[in-house]
Structure formats: C-alpha cells, structure tokens
Amino acid sequence: MRRDVFQAIADPTRRDIINLIAYKPLNLNSIADNFEVSRPAISQHIKILMECGLxxxxxxxxxxxxxxxxxxxxxxxxxxxxxxKLWADKFDRMDDILEELKNAPPKSSPEGRTQNNANKA
Amino acid sequence: MRRDVFQAIADPTRRDIINLIAYKPLNLNSIADNFEVSRPAISQHIKILMECGLxxxxxxxxxxxxxxxxxxxxxxxxxxxxxxKLWADKFDRMDDILEELKNAPPKSSPEGRTQNNANKA
DNA sequence: ATAATAGGTAAGCATTCGCTTACGCAAATT
DNA sequence: AATTTGCGTAAGCGAATGCTTACCTATTAT
Incomplete structure (x- = not known):
C-alpha cells in the first residue's frame, strides 16, 4: 500500500475533491454530494488524502x-x-523567473533551506 | 486503461526513468540496466510514458x-x-513571483495565450 | 548464412484500486 | 428514550497495475 502524494493526486476524483475544498472546508457529506459515487467511496478517498497529508x-x-x-x-x-528549463519557455516565463531566483539573494528566508544548489545541467 | 500524465508520474519507477533520460537520451537496454526489474517491465513503462507524450x-x-x-x-x-498561494510561501518566494507576473506586462509573448486571467481567490 | 543483440508483446499471476453494500457507532433531533 | 444524521470501515468484487517468462521480429556481427 504505497501512499505518497504522486499516487494521491493521480486519481481524478481525488483531484476534484481537492479542487472542491481548496478554498472552503466542507464536511464529508457535502463533499460526497458533489460526486456520482457513494459516500463511502469518497470517505476512502479522503482517507488516502489524509494519509499523505493533503x-x-x-x-x-x-x-x-x-x-x-x-x-x-x-x-x-x-x-x-x-x-x-527543458520545456517551460514553450508555455510561460517561469524559467526566466527561476533564473532570477537563483541569481538573486533570498528575500525572507532564514537558514535551513538548501534549495537551488544542485543543478547539473 | 486511463492514460494521463498524473497517472504516468505516479509510479516511482517511471519517475526514475524520466530522471535517467531527462538530459541524455538512452536506448531501452541501457535504461533497463539501471533497474532491478526486467527489460520487458521497463519496456512497458516506456510505452506508458510514450502514450502520454512524456x-x-x-x-x-x-x-x-x-x-x-x-x-x-x-x-x-x-x-x-x-x-x-495556499502554501508556497512556506517554502519559497514563488507566490510573490506569480503576483509580479500578474501585475507586470508580458515580456516576450505575443497573442494566443490566456494564462493568468482567471484567479478567483 | 548463422549467431548475437535490441526490443516489442502476449500470457499469466499476485497485488492494488476504486467501488459497492452492509453494518456500526457517536452526536444531534424529536 | 427513540430516531435520525454524519461518518468510519469491513467484505466482496471487477478492473487495473506491475511484474515475470516466453516468444517473436528486426538489425548487426561473425
């Protein structure tokens, strides 16, 4: 029983659940009302989402x-x-932004982060 | 047989395959050499990755x-x-960057893109 | 020509997934 | 107190997943 975030968001129903409650918490029945499947099915999805902390x-x-x-x-x-960087500029400017991020000093972050240090390409 | 990117990257072996060939293409046997599982197993993973265009x-x-x-x-x-924006600032400055993106005029993009227009939060 | 190499794919199998129905229990209603 | 509501979970089931072995066709090497 693998239980990681990649797995969790692989299911479209679970993504829909996240969509639904992203900005406003709902109780379980209210969530289930938005789906065709049964309440227990939703309950099980919720359990999985909880188990990986989402x-x-x-x-x-x-x-x-x-x-x-x-x-x-x-x-x-x-x-x-x-x-x-292998694909982004086809869609948006994000890679430029990331370049800027790497060159600019951090804004509001103390220690404890080793983010963009290993980039071997 | 669902076949989408979310599903494709849900499997750790497939993510490892992507990792492996991201910067240098490899033939199938060379890829398989890096894994414990058999060549056909890798071949099937590759097939899935191909089917969703990765x-x-x-x-x-x-x-x-x-x-x-x-x-x-x-x-x-x-x-x-x-x-x-619901979580990013806990980790990096990306949300600030996104805000800037929304307020700044596009840099090098002509028409045909309706990116950050609907953001209802 | 024969053998070796690269790799696709079918068949079979154990496990996982997503769902249902059925049941149980706690909190709220009456 | 009895009933209703909210929700967790077990059991069972069909389908999907990930793997293996076995076999097949192409290309390359001898």
Missing part, C-alpha cells in the same frame, strides 16, 4: 470538516521544477 | 533511443500552480 479533518460535533493542506504538493512541484 | 523514441538501427519530452508536465504543474 487534507486535515476538524471534528465539529458529529461532522468532520475536511480542510485542504496542500503543502505536500511541494514534493510534486519540486520534482517537476527541476526539469522546467 | 517520451519520444528515435529509432537508430536496431536501437531505440528514448528521449524525454517533458512538456506534458505542464498539465501537472498548472494544476498545482493554482493552489500555490
């Missing part, structure tokens, strides 16, 4: 509010980011 | 060189990007 549950009476905690997307983002 | 094959004699074509990662990147 969702947090706030218990409130008998309801469970699901709140998106998308920090973990960073892992995916980073993996893609390392290749961005 | 890899192209250049036939060269009896060898097939696999070349990474990572443009399709854009789809994943975009999906994540829309939520970046």
């Amino acid at each position: 969702i947090e549950m706030k218990k409130q009476g008998r309801e469970r509010y699901c709140e998106a905690k998308l920090e973990q997307l960073h892992e995916v983002s980073q993996w893609i980011e390392q290749y961005r | 890899i192209e094959m250049k036939k060269q004699g009896r060898e097939r060189y696999c070349e990474a074509k990572l443009e399709q990662l854009h789809e994943v990147s975009q999906w994540i990007e829309q939520y970046r």
